[in-house]
Amino acid sequence: MINMISITLNASRDWFDYTRDIVTIVGYLATVGTFLYLFRRDNDKQKQIDSLAKLAEISEEHLVLLVRPDLYKNGASTSPHEREIRIDLLNRGEQVNLLEFNSDSPDITLHSKSLPWVLEKGEERLIFAHANGKNPNDCEYAIEVLYEDKLKNQYKIMITGKGAHVNFGQARMFKHRHETI
Secondary structure, three states: OHHHHHHHHHHHHHHHHHHHHHHHHHHHHHHHHHHHHHHHHHHHHHHHHHHHHHHHHHHHHHHHHHHOOOEEEEEEEEEOOOOEEEEEEEEOOOOEEEEEEEOOOOOEEEEOOOOOEEEOOOOEEEEEEEEOOOOHHHOEEEEEEEEEOOOOOEEEEEEEEEOOEEEEOOOEEEEOOOOOO
C-alpha cells in the first residue's frame, strides 16, 4: 500500500510539473508572438514613414521647379564711345528677385545696379558695365548674378564674356529656403 501511495503522489507531481511547463511554454510562445507582431507593425509603420518622406521630397522638388526662375541671355551690346557694355537678362521662368551683381574682373566696373530688382516672367533687365581703360569690345569679364525665387531659394549664375559676346553658365541653387548660412 505504501508503494501505491508514493506512485500516486509522483504521478500527480509529474502532472503538475507538466502543466506548469506547458503553461510556461505557451507564455513564451505568446511573448515571442507578441514581439514578432510588434516588430512587424513597427516595420510596416517605418515603411509608411519612408513612403511619406519620399512623397514629401518629390512634392518639394516639384514645388521648387514650379517657382524656379530661368535667367537667359537676351543679347549684349557695347558702346565704344561711352565705354560701356550692356548685357540683357531675360527671365523665361517664374518671378525672380535679383539680389546682387558681382565682378572682380579688372577690365570692367559694374554700375547702375539698382538692386534688389523683381523681374517677372518674360521681363528683361540690363546689366551695365563700364570699361576700365579699354575698348569695351576688348574687355574680358566674369559676372556673378545672385537671385532668389518666390520661396526664397537662392541661386547663382556666372556670366562670362568678351565685349558683346557673352556666355551664361548653368544656374545652381546654393541656398535652400530651409537652410541657414
